[in-house]
Amino acid sequence: MRFALAALLSHWRRKPLQLLTLVMGIALATALWSGVQAINAEARASYTRAASVLEQGALQQVVSKGGGGISIDTYGKLRRAGWNLSPVIEGTVRFGASWIKLVGIDPTTMPREGQVASITDGSDISSFFSAPGQLVVSAATARKLRNATDMRLKISENVPDDAAFVDISVADRLLDARGKINRLVVASEQRPGLDPIDQVAPETMLRENTDKPDVARLTDSFHLNLTAFGFLSFVVGLFIVYSATGLTFEQRRGTFRTLRSLGISLPALTTMLVVELAAFSLFSGIIGVILGYFIASALMPGVATTLKGLYGANVPGSLSIRPEWWVSGLAIALGGTAISSVRSLWRVWSLPILAAAQPRxxxxxxxxxxxxxxTAGGGLLLLSAVLAVTGSGIVIGFGVLGALLLGCALLLxxxxxxxxxxxxxxxxxxxxxxxxxxxxxxxxxxxxxxxxxxxxxxxxxxxxxxxxxxxxxxxxxxxxxxAAELYVTAKDEDQATRLREWLPQHSTAVLPIWSVEGDVFGDQLQIFGVADDPTYRDHWPLIVADDNAWDEVASGKGALINEQMWRRGTAKPGQTIAMPGGWDATVVGIYSDYGNPKGQVIVGIDALVAHYPDVSKLRYGIRVPPESAPTLRQQLVSEFGLPETAIIDQxxxxxxxxxxxxxxxxxxxxxxxxxxxxxxxxxxxxxxxxxxxxxxxxxxxxxxxxxxxxxxxxxxxxxxxxxxxxxxxxxxxxxxxxxxxxxxxxxxxxxxxxxxxxxxxxxxxxxxxxxxxxxxxxxxxxxxxxxxxxxxxxxxxxxxx
Amino acid sequence: MTLSMTAVRKSYTTAEGVIEILNGIDLDVGASESVALTGESGSGKSTLLHLAGGLDHADGGSVIMQGQDLAKFGERERADYRRTQVGLVFQQFNLIPSLNVAANISFHAKLAGRYDAAWELDLTERLGLAPYLSRFPEQLSGGQQQRVAIARTLAARPPLILADEPTGNLDEATGDAVLELMLSLAKNAGSALLLVTHSMRLAHRLDRKVILRGGRIVE
Structure with a gap:
């Protein structure tokens, strides 16, 4: 048997280029596929890690039905009813040039599953509470915040970058939340026989913990997109393997016939070939996984920037080596080689012993x-057309793509x-x-x-x-x-009030950029308010609009929704939307909102302030003649002490x-x-x-x-x-x-x-x-x-x- | 004289050293003359054919075809020579697999600029190939393929036909018939014929026979 195997393998000594082709084919297919999978796995692990730490993702949460936050009274009511809950106040705040997601928690009531490892014992907690406050952050965030705050910094390995845990009272002060709690974390162990939460506090609702964090669901399509292209490269790589194995098997027909006539059984011959292919695919798979690591490492910073820019998801720009990645990479190499060589192996299996030795x-x-x-190609094109007309959903979308591409390739x-x-x-x-x-x-x-x-x-x-x-x-x-020439963000509400008084005398128009988050049609989405200003009528393109859409919006009766809500069938023109806080608005237009994965609603600024008086009023767009923008910028810096990063020009x-x-x-x-x-x-x-x-x-x-x-x-x-x-x-x-x-x-x-x-x-x-x-x-x-x-x-x- | 070879020598370098294949060959072939080249395996018959056909270079001596010395030819002239002066028939047929029988037969004649539809039609009928004109080489038997290879060479009507065991794949009766036809058609076309064969019986049917041994003509 050993000699037979040696005879089979001697082929590669004479055909080193063929061996190189086979190895390269498997390695390239494995590299591109496993590289993309590594990127996806790293990002998903990062979402889960962030969700479990920042959002206590493993636990149920109580949130406000109206989207305006939970009052201290409601929290007290639930506690008195016997519910074991912990309040969280969160939001984004600027320290120097850095925007940090602040999560204010109460470590004394926070369930064990939601605790940050660094603030669990007595001394940690006392340090966490003491003035002027302590920020628990990652090492990278600590480097950014040094000299940007007078609060103490404590480094914790499991806090994601650009986020910080802080005492809830400090968060309340920094975020100017005025006691409004964003959510209540529900401990997994509760006393039996408690009244249901929606009976005790009807203004709230229980949000179930899900397997996937929000950001993971949002980014699903992005990762599917990557997977689709990784798969395309994988298929192209397998073409090389298929043709290389086909050729080497054809060229060894004579050897196969000779070995069989010398008494090597068909199962033994097939086993030797399978062993040979498995050895090559494992060897090539190792090369492929290493190549895949370099490809993924090269692409990862770009992916991290994309995820941050598009979805606000924080993903490290570097890649960690995971054992499961090696295993899946090698499995892909073996699986891909098996798929590509099954036809050739079947030919050997069905080869008559007296078959011609000359390669066909x-x-x-x-x-x-x-x-x-x-015919198969035509069938796939037909399938693609049928799916395009009758199907829906992103998986069907990629099905249409796959059938179209493969169909055309087969027809070629x-x-x-x-x-x-x-x-x-x-x-x-x-x-x-x-x-x-x-x-x-x-x-x-x-x-x-x-x-x-x-x-x-x-x-x-x-x-x-x-x-x-x-x-x-x-x-x-x-x-x-x-359209605005300058965009400015105030440090706090006091500064914002002063800006609102000062800006009208120094500009042609001041456009507030104020928003709240609330529950509309079961989704948490942003509700923006717009001023009744010609800027919007002249510059905001509406895809579908009533004749007097902007008037309706200004009057507070009408609302604009973004294209995403409309395309997904969440709402349509003429429909009445039940807004959080118990008021209604009618959809009077649709606007494009590229780059935003979520739904969004725009109402008149007066209606927004009337229904959500606590809305943060920090951001403004300012219209001035373009040549006056640099001067105004300097004035804002000198008058208000605003840092350069708080003012951005168009x-x-x-x-x-x-x-x-x-x-x-x-x-x-x-x-x-x-x-x-x-x-x-x-x-x-x-x-x-x-x-x-x-x-x-x-x-x-x-x-x-x-x-x-x-x-x-x-x-x-x-x-x-x-x-x-x-x-x-x-x-x-x-x-x-x-x-x-x-x-x-x-x-x-x-x-x-x-x-x-x-x-x-x-x-x-x-x-x-x-x-x-x-x-x-x-x-x-x-x-x-x-x-x-x-x-x-x-x-x-x-x-x- | 159509072909004149004088003191031609050829050797090959192998792993075992230099092997002398032809060692001073003198051979003349006249117009319309048919010459049989016989000898044992390895005596240099095919090498002599390759030198006469301009496929290979002699190490020494001269190969003169219609007054032109092949040794003075560059690759372009050798290609022109093979296209216009020589027709080759190989034992392994060497048909063009992508072309059908009709296109294979007319291929060389068209390259040489001597395509004659009437002559080709006559050839295909006399060689019994008319029913197979639209078939491809892989759809023919060995004998049929050999007849196509012969037809291809005769269709081009070259001054010199070089045939290497052209009937080696045919049974005796078919081989005899094909050879007879080849001789007659070559005579009709005015072509000289240098034919390699192992068979003395076939060799006797040609105008002259030459025996090669140890790289020399012994008879």
Whole structure:
């Protein structure tokens, strides 16, 4: 048995390049998939960690039904009824240049499961309570806050960055909460026989703990997006593995036959091959996981910025190595290799002992195979169309995408075969006829690489079109929406009051940016108030609006909702919304709200203040002639002692928004480039493999008087023709993909729909990049052909061959 | 004289050292003449054919075809020579797998600029290939493929036909018939024929026979 295995393995000594292709294929597929999974796992672990620490996520919570906070009286009522609860006051506060999420807790009543490890014993608690207060923060946050506060800083490993635990009375003071409690944490152990909470305090409601923190649910679509692109790269990588194993099994048919005729049983032979593949996949898997770690580490800072900018989620920009990640990476390598080689193994299993030893033309696909493949592709396209018309939900959206891409990829070889046969028919000379016919002969060997190229190119075109369409709409929207020349945030309510008195004399308009959070249709969302000012009527684009929408809003009867609420079917124009606090407003318009994953409602500023008198009044937009903005900025700093970071001008705000936007798609862009690189490698390995079995096809043409150099040029032209055909095919597929992303996936994932704009210049750029990849992929095989020793060609004609 | 080889030498370097394949060959083949080249395996028959066909270079001596010395040819001239002056028939057929029988037969003639539809039609009928013109090489038997390879060479009507065991894959009766046809068609086309065979019986049917042994012509 040992000798048989040695005979099998000797193949790789003679074909080191094939071995490299196989190893690289498995490693690349594993790397891209496990890299994306590592990013997702790190982010999700971070959400769970943050939720369990900051939000006491494992415990039930009592919140206000109206969204205005829980009063001390209500808290007292519940305590007196026997409920074991702990109050939390939380919000965001600025220390110097840093915004920190402050969580004010009462450690004496906080249940054990919700405690922060660093304030559990007596001395910790006394230090926590003593003036001027103590902030429990992470080491990174402590570095930021040094010299920005006179409070003591205590470092705790399990507090997320940019957050701080503080005594509830300190939080009340810093956040100017005036005794309003945000939530009550419910201890898991309660006395039996208590009256239900909604009976004791009908103004509150019990919020169940969920498996997933809010931010994890919000970011689901982002992670699904990453997973989809990781999967696409994985599939492209598996194409390489599939074609490499197929070829090596074909080339060893003679060895298999000999071993079987020498008494090696079929199960023993199959077992040896399985062991061989498993060993290779484990080895390649280790390389893949290491590569995946580097890919994930490179992408992680971008992902962290995106999550912070888009969802406000704090995720570390670095990656920790987890044992389960190694295990899942190696499992992916093994699983991927198994899927890619099952067909080849089945062929060995069903190979008659007297089968021809000569390898068949590699992966020769008959017209029948192409027809089956095209039928399957057509079926998938039909499925994609049916899903697009009848289905809903983001998973269905990705189903539409997957079926569209795979369907088109399966159709490609058949369409190319038809095109090449047509070109052959209209050829005038013997050489051009041979050129097209020979190209068709290469199609089966190249079809997997071409399918991979189609997937990568169409993904690039599709995602590129989506991002560019989004960029165009988003920038136009930003220009309209960020109309105020300066945006200022007061330090506290006293300063805000002084600003409200001072600003009207120094500007053309003051636009309050005030909001509360409240429960609308069962979701916690933001309710903004807008002043009755021409700025909004002139600059805020409304997607759908009543004729007098802004008048209705100003009167306090009408409300505007963002596109997300409308697209998700939460509310529609003309509908009456029951607002938190027991009042109603009618939807009179819909506005675009890109970059916000949540629902949002806008009402008139007077109505907002009337119904939510405790609303924080710290932020303002200020309209001044643009040339006066720098002077006003300086005045604000000198008059009010505002730090530079409390005033932001329109240009800087737009720059920040643009930076967040670009970062949001940087990761998918990087994955796109990696997928294209993998597809390029697939093309290279296929061409290299084919070049080894091309000699018998080319030698007769050389013998009849065509020079090696010309044969090499024909090989280049052949590759470029196939590349061009695939690129042309990728354009409609990519546009279809962009349409699905814009019209289905984005609407489901983010709640907004954008007009699709095409950017042909981008395609040309992509085409040029892909052309360079195609030329690089053909370089080695062509050079080998152009300089081949005639003796090698002569061997083709030798009788003893 | 169509082909004139004088003091031709050829050796190959292998792992065991330098092996002398041809060691001073003198051979002339006249227009329309058919010459059988026989000898044991490894005697250098195929190598001699490759040198005459411009597929390989001689180490010494000269190979003159219609007054032109092949040693002076660069790769471009050698390619032109193979395209226009020589027709090769190999034992392994070496058809072009991507082209059907009709396209295979006319391929060399078109490359050489000597395509003649009537002549090709006559050839295909006489070689019994008319029913198979739209088939591909892999759909033919070995004998049928060999007849296509012969038809391809004859269709191009080259001044010199070099055939390496052209009937080696055929049974005796078919081989005889195909050889007979080949000789007659070559004569009709005015082509010289240098044919490698192991069979003395076949060799006797050609105008002249040459025996190679140890890299030299012994008879």
């Amino acid at each position: 033309a590699w992966q020769r696909a008959s017209a029948k195979t192409l027809a089956y493949q095209a 070889p058949g369409l190319l075969a038809i095109s090449l046969a047509s070109a052959e028919r209209v050829s005038r000379t013997a050489l051009t006829q041979w050129f097209w016919a020979d190209t068709r002969l290469q199609l089966p060997g190249l079809s997997l690489a071409l399918m991979a190229l189609l997937l990568a190119l169409s993904a690039n075109i599709g995602v590129g079109t989506m991002v560019s369409s989004f960029r165009l709409t988003f920038l136009g929207w930003l220009d309209q929406r960020l 240009i800087s705000l737009k720059q920040q928004s643009r930076a967040v936007f670009e970062q949001t798609f940087a990761v998918t862009g990087a994955l796109n480039v990696l997928t294209l690189a993998v597809a390029g490698f697939a093309m290279f390995s296929s061409l290299l493999t084919l070049s080894g079995i091309r000699l018998p096809q080319l030698a007769p043409v050389w013998a009849m008087g065509i020079r090696r150099r010309n044969l090499a040029l024909y090989e280049v032209a052949r590759t470029l023709a196939l590349w061009l055909a695939t690129f042309i095919a990728a354009i409609p597929v990519g546009l279809g993909l962009a349409w699905v992303l814009l019209a289905i996936v984005n609407v489901e994932a983010f709640g907004w729909r954008l007009p699709m704009t095409v950017f042909p210049l981008d395609w040309l750029w992509l085409g040029a990049v892909a052309l360079v990849a195609a030329i690089l992929s053909i370089l080695v095989p062509v050079r080998r052909l152009a300089t081949i020793n005639p003796a090698d060609l002569l061997r083709i004609f030798a009788n003893e061959r």
